[in-house]
Amino acid sequence: MTDDTHGDGDTGDGRPRLAQLRDVETVYQPAEDSRLLAETATDHGVGSGDLVLDVGTGSGYVAARVREETGARVVGTDISPDACRQASEAGVSVVRANLVAPFRDEQFDIVVCNPPYLPTPPDQEWDDPMERALSGGEDGRAMVDPFLAAVGRVLAPGGQVYLLISTLTGPDAVRETARAAGFETAVVATESQPFERLLVLELTAAA
Numbered sequence: 001m002t003d004d005t006h007g008d009g010d011t012g013d014g015r016p017r018l019a020q021l022r023d024v025e026t027v028y029q030p031a032e033d034s035r036l037l038a039e040t041a042t043d044h045g046v047g048s049g050d051l052v053l054d055v056g057t058g059s060g061y062v063a064a065r066v067r068e069e070t071g072a073r074v075v076g077t078d079i080s081p082d083a084c085r086q087a088s089e090a091g092v093s094v095v096r097a098n099l100v101a102p103f104r105d106e107q108f109d110i111v112v113c114n115p116p117y118l119p120t121p122p123d124q125e126w127d128d129p130m131e132r133a134l135s136g137g138e139d140g141r142a143m144v145d146p147f148l149a150a151v152g153r154v155l156a157p158g159g160q161v162y163l164l165i166s167t168l169t170g171p172d173a174v175r176e177t178a179r180a181a182g183f184e185t186a187v188v189a190t191e192s193q194p195f196e197r198l199l200v201l202e203l204t205a206a207a
Contacts, residue, residue, distance in 0.1 A: 027083045030061040032191065033198050037114045037164040038065040040189040040200040045160050046070045050109040053077065053154065055099055055147060060087030062112055067092070072110070077102075099147055100154045107154050114164040115143040140169035141177075148174075148181045152205065161203035162188075166196045175201065182206050 038061065046052060048071035054063035057076030067074040076087045076094040087094040095102055100111075117140045144165065151161055161183070165174050175185045183203040191198045 028058040053108040055113040060090035060092035
């Protein structure tokens with residue numbers, strides 16, 4: 001993104017600066033990407049007996065919807081104490097943690113994740129809680145790549161991962177990283193937005 005010199009809060013290509021998206025919140029609130037991920041997970045494989053992990057749960061919206069609509073047991077995790085507080089207030093069992101670090105091997109049947117995915121040049125990083133919830137670093141994959149490297153450890157045999165990304169994130173690069181981590185990938189949901197397309201990838205361990 002470039003410096004905002006247009007007086008209307010956008011970057012020159014129509015996309016808003018992250019600063020304009022922050023408002024006064026410190027926790028990412030449900031939006032189109034949250035809804036798409038929740039609907040996809042509930043429609044494509046979460047069952048009532050599953051144990052589900054929502055990585056980067058934020059407000060707890062995705063975790064709560066999956067739990068309410070499927071009857072699955074759901075745990076959220078977030079590195080932000082404010083996010084953990086909001087998720088807990090929404091009735092989500094939540095653990096403050098970085099990605100999947102505290103959990104046992106092969107513990108979860110389903111893992112869902114809506115990571116920060118907006119590419120952001122270093123000179124436009126604000127280093128505050130909302131910025132960290134939105135910015136995926138220069139290529140949009142600052143959290144995506146570590147997540148893909150780590151998530152296989154906690155996934156039960158036959159389990160699945162649902163990962164929300166954007167065309168801005170470089171889907172081909174994400175899928176290549178997932179394959180290198182031992183996953184087969186499929187795009188199972190898409191939704192067009194004004195300056196991007198949202199995608200949900202379904203990841204399963206390669207045979």
